[in-house]
Amino acid sequence: MGFLNNLFSRFRRNKKEVIEEETGEVREAPVLSRDSINLRDQGQRMRYVRSCLEQIRDAEREMELLTKEYGMVTAHLTDTEEIEALPPSERREISRIADHITAYEKEKHVYESGKDRMSDADFHLIERMEEEVEEAIDKLADAEDYQEKIRQDMRRLSGEKHAFQYRKHDLQNLMVNLRGMVIITSFSFITCMVILLLLQILMEMDIRIGYIFTAAATAIAVFMIYMKYTEAAKEKKQVERSINKLILLQNRVKIRYVNNTNLLDYLYMKYKVESAQELAGMWEMYHQEVEEREKFRELHAELDYQRQELLRILRRYQLKDPEVWVRQAQAISNRNEMVEIRHNLILRRQKLRKQMEYNEELARMAQGEIKNLAEEFPAYTPEIMELVSQYEEKG
Numbered sequence: 282m283g284f285l286n287n288l289f290s291r292f293r294r295n296k297k298e299v300i301e302e303e304t305g306e307v308r309e310a311p312v313l314s315r316d317s318i319n320l321r322d323q324g325q326r327m328r329y330v331r332s333c334l335e336q337i338r339d340a341e342r343e344m345e346l347l348t349k350e351y352g353m354v355t356a357h358l359t360d361t362e363e364i365e366a367l368p369p370s371e372r373r374e375i376s377r378i379a380d381h382i383t384a385y386e387k388e389k390h391v392y393e394s395g396k397d398r399m400s401d402a403d404f405h406l407i408e409r410m411e412e413e414v415e416e417a418i419d420k421l422a423d424a425e426d427y428q429e430k431i432r433q434d435m436r437r438l439s440g441e442k443h444a445f446q447y448r449k450h451d452l453q454n455l456m457v458n459l460r461g462m463v464i465i466t467s468f469s470f471i472t473c474m475v476i477l478l479l480l481q482i483l484m485e486m487d488i489r490i491g492y493i494f495t496a497a498a499t500a501i502a503v504f505m506i507y508m509k510y511t512e513a514a515k516e517k518k519q520v521e522r523s524i525n526k527l528i529l530l531q532n533r534v535k536i537r538y539v540n541n542t543n544l545l546d547y548l549y550m551k552y553k554v555e556s557a558q559e560l561a562g563m564w565e566m567y568h569q570e571v572e573e574r575e576k577f578r579e580l581h582a583e584l585d586y587q588r589q590e591l592l593r594i595l596r597r598y599q600l601k602d603p604e605v606w607v608r609q610a611q612a613i614s615n616r617n618e619m620v621e622i623r624h625n626l627i628l629r630r631q632k633l634r635k636q637m638e639y640n641e642e643l644a645r646m647a648q649g650e651i652k653n654l655a656e657e658f659p660a661y662t663p664e665i666m667e668l669v670s671q672y673e674e675k676g
Contacts, residue, residue: 323664330654330665333647334672340643347640351633356601358626361612361619363600378591379613385584386610392577399563399570406553407567414564417548421557424545431538438534442527445520452517459510463503470499 319325367375392398407414473495477488554560588607595603612618651669655662 326654326661327664327668330651330668333651334669336647337644338672340640340647343640344637344644347633347637351630351637353602354626354630354633357605358623358630360600360602360606361623361626363598364606364613365619367598375591375594376614378587378594379610381587382584382591382607382610383614385580385587388580389577389584392573392580398573399566403553403563404567404570404574407563410552411567414560414567417552418557418561418564421545421548421552421554421560424541424548425557428538428541428545431534431541434534435531435538438527438531442524442531445524445527449517449520449524452513452520455513456510456517459506459513462506466499466502466506470495 364372364375410417474492477491477495480486480491481488549555552560554563588610591610591613592603592607595606600606606613609618609622612622651665655665
């Protein structure tokens with residue numbers, strides 16, 4: 282290749298100007314300036330030349346990418362014209378297939394974005410234990426029912442225990458009160474006997490009837506207190522036996538509760554659910570999901586078939602990239618969509634052309650700057666040419 286045409290690298294601009302085009306787009310215009318550079322100083326001079334060479338290399342590298350993209354956009358734009366120019370009968374044929382593809386793609390999107398779909402993890406979990414799910418649901422439901430019955434028994438036993446404990450407390454208070462009444466009765470008996478004795482001695486009264494009445498009343502009172510105390514003590518023992526019996530029953534129920542809880546925890550962990558109802562829901566959803574996934578497989582197979590059929594037909598024509606139209610089949614049957622694609626391609630190509638012109642200008646400016654430098658300072662031409670040769674070898 283000719284002088285400097287193959288040399289491109291990173292562009293380091295000494296100065297930047299920003300210009301605004303008629304479209305309103307703002308971009309940087311390349312401007313090189315030597316104002317602050319002492320070209321007679323070898324270090325500054327060589328750095329300046331390197332910056333020009335780097336600008337050239339960078340511009341061509343960008344041009345290669347832009348040219349490739351420009352070619353692809355142009356080819357795609359040409360394809361739109363080829364498709365639009367097809368005979369009506371052939372256009373109808375590919376439009377029909379394109380409509381099928383578009384419809385299948387919409388169905389596929391609806392399925393894939395469905396909120397009520399079963400997750401793959403849950404689906405494969407149920408799939409692995411499909412044969413035992415119904416049994417597992419019954420086992421979980423039975424364990425949960427039994428758990429509720431145990432809780433009811435525990436609540437009932439706890440209520441009965443508290444009732445007996447309350448009754449025991451009442452009986453204990455009654456017995457304390459009865460013992461106090463015995464003391465009071467004894468004190469009253471002694472007091473009455475002392476009074477009667479004083480009356481007999483001091484006043485020489487006949488108090489035999491008083492003695493008899495006092496003794497009889499005291500005996501009756503003590504007897505009644507004794508009977509009440511005996512009944513209370515007997516009932517207290519019965520209440521204590523009932524409490525002990527309830528404690529034993531509670532212990533047995535608690536053991537059953539712990540064992541059943543452990544069983545439920547294991548089953549929940551095994552089936553990765555939190556209730557039998559959840560597992561039943563997953564089982565029902567699994568059946569629906571099996572049908573949906575089978576439909577999706579059929580849909581996917583049909584979509585692949587239609588895409589291959591469209592690609593086979595498109596390859597008959599002079600299209601640069603028929604595969605692209607398989608991915609945007611809607612544009613084939615929808616003229617508005619095709620117009621939108623063509624418009625977008627034209628805008629992209631215009632943008633690429635501007636970028637290519639910009640980079641061409643970069644390269645021309647840098648080449649011209651190096652040539653001007655060599656012409657203005659002939660004494661430095663050998664070292665400039667040597668540096669250029671080094672960049673040509675690297676390029």
